Amino acid sequence: xxxxxxxxxxxxxxxxxxxxxxxxxxxxxxxxxxxxxxxxxxxxxxxxxxxxxxxxxxxxxxxxxxxxxxxxxxxxxxxxxxxxxxxxxxxxxxxxxxxxxxxxxxxxxxxxxxxxxxxxxxxxxxxxxxxxxxxxxxxxxxxxxxxxxxxxxxxxxxxxxxxxxxxxxxxxxxxxxxxxxxxxxxxxxxxxxxxxxxxxxxxxxxxxxxxxxxxxxxxxxxxxxxxxxxxxxxxxxxxxxxxxxxxxxxxxxxxxxxxxx
Amino acid sequence: xxxxxxxxxxxxxxxxxxxxxxxxxxxxxxxxxxxxxxxxxxxxxxxxxxxxxxxxxxxxxxxxxxxxxxxxxxxxxxxxxxxxxxxxxxxxxxxxxxxxxxxxxxxxxxxxxxxxxxxxxxxxxxxxxxxxxxxxxxxxxxxxxxxxxxxxxxxxxxxxxxxxxxxxxxxxxxxxxxxxxxxxxxxxxxxxxxxxxxxxxxxxxxxxxxxxxxxxxxxxxxxxxxxxxxxxxxxxxxxxxxxxxxxxxxxxxxxxxxxxx
Numbered sequence: 280x281x282x283x284x285x286x287x288x289x290x291x292x293x294x295x296x297x298x299x300x301x302x303x304x305x306x307x308x309x310x311x312x313x314x315x316x317x318x319x320x321x322x323x324x325x326x327x328x329x330x331x332x333x334x335x336x337x338x339x340x341x342x343x344x345x346x347x348x349x350x351x352x353x354x355x356x357x358x359x360x361x362x363x364x365x366x367x368x369x370x371x372x373x374x375x376x377x378x379x380x381x382x383x384x385x386x387x388x389x390x391x392x393x394x395x396x397x398x399x400x401x402x403x404x405x406x407x408x409x410x411x412x413x414x415x416x417x418x419x420x421x422x423x424x425x426x427x428x429x430x431x432x433x434x435x436x437x438x439x440x441x442x443x444x445x446x447x448x449x450x451x452x453x454x455x456x457x458x459x460x461x462x463x464x465x466x467x468x469x470x471x472x473x474x475x476x477x478x479x480x481x482x483x484x485x486x487x488x489x490x491x492x493x494x495x496x497x498x499x500x501x502x503x504x505x506x507x508x509x510x511x512x513x514x515x516x517x518x519x520x521x522x523x524x525x526x527x528x529x530x531x532x533x534x535x536x537x538x539x540x
Numbered sequence: 541x542x543x544x545x546x547x548x549x550x551x552x553x554x555x556x557x558x559x560x561x562x563x564x565x566x567x568x569x570x571x572x573x574x575x576x577x578x579x580x581x582x583x584x585x586x587x588x589x590x591x592x593x594x595x596x597x598x599x600x601x602x603x604x605x606x607x608x609x610x611x612x613x614x615x616x617x618x619x620x621x622x623x624x625x626x627x628x629x630x631x632x633x634x635x636x637x638x639x640x641x642x643x644x645x646x647x648x649x650x651x652x653x654x655x656x657x658x659x660x661x662x663x664x665x666x667x668x669x670x671x672x673x674x675x676x677x678x679x680x681x682x683x684x685x686x687x688x689x690x691x692x693x694x695x696x697x698x699x700x701x702x703x704x705x706x707x708x709x710x711x712x713x714x715x716x717x718x719x720x721x722x723x724x725x726x727x728x729x730x731x732x733x734x735x736x737x738x739x740x741x742x743x744x745x746x747x748x749x750x751x752x753x754x755x756x757x758x759x760x761x762x763x764x765x766x767x768x769x770x771x772x773x774x775x776x777x778x779x780x781x782x783x784x785x786x787x788x789x790x791x792x793x794x795x796x797x798x799x800x801x
Binding site: 289292294385390391392395398417421424438442446448463464467470478483495498501512 | 550553554555585589643644645646648649650651652653655656659660663664667672673674677678681682685686688689690692693696699703706707709710713714717718721724725728731732735738739743744745748749752755756759760762763766767769770773776
């Protein structure tokens, strides 16, 4: 499905329409002066959890993440800009989360802190102006759920990608083994026939010598098949080590969970 | 971690406190008279999407799902009952979604329809009473995000379980193959030695006859090792067919995606 259709489809499913986009764009003026304080409370909250704190190397990386979030909230979400750049960004965030190992559970939960602050600010302003905050709050909730939806979707896609790769490798290995095993069985059968023929000839005869040569050839062929199996097994283990190093977020944790099973 | 600690942990992270629980419980009286109409609109909306419609066999199964949702919203969420029964239920829902193949993306998106209706009803009532709906709406948003969080978490756990099983089977197969291959190499080496010794004896001598018997024995042993490899490969393929049938939701779709890759 083309990307533009996917965007339309998601917005329609979430019932995000033109009115919501106007609501979001109008809300921006009330959020913008407060966003720094909101993000400060957000990071103070999430960084008190080791699961999050572990994701940031230093103060500088927290600052970078905060600047990127500020841009996201103000320009994308309160900009009402649900275009391909927004979807591409959600995809990158989901992939990053899959790579660093931030489960959607933490991500979804952390939205609570931003959403309640947005609602608080919008309600406060509506009260001052003596109007209902309802439609603005509904629009913000839909946009936040769209965000959650997309990042979760992209996170899962990244994990599925890793799973497909494991399945592909495992399937390829089993297929190669089946093929090598067929070759081996064939060589073994030939060696067995050659041995039976040798046993049936008179020792010292020319035929005996020829049969013995045949048998030695067949045994050599069995040895080659056996080596090929050994080599293929060696490749798999080497390949798996590489693979685990390539994607530690998914597989190392799977391995460690695995070992606790 | 014990379940009770997990609950406390999630509620603390989402900042759902006693005030929120009171807000939710008080909101119930305004939601309850409207919940049937809200759910009617919800199902009308989601069933217009084939991804959802395919999940329900007939009208009766839609009725059952609707009754279960009504109970969930009124008793659990607006009951403010975030106890182990609530967490257990979220776990079952996540597992069911993984089994029937309802991706979190659809699930998260569908919350939009219920949440906006809740907000609409609460704001309407607050306006009648001339008070702010802010804290009630914040409590509902947190509770809905907790719901999204838990079901997504449990869905992912179910998928990880499937992935761990694939890894376990693939690892076991590779380990078994490595062991069988060692046995094969050993037998092949012995057969090669026996063949070399045979070739070195004078045809017709008693030693020649003995060496030939030795070699025939070694070839038989190679045949047994080769058969063991063949049997193990046969088991894997049979086991995989069974496995794919056991969990069509995860693996069949992976397979079909796989084939499109």
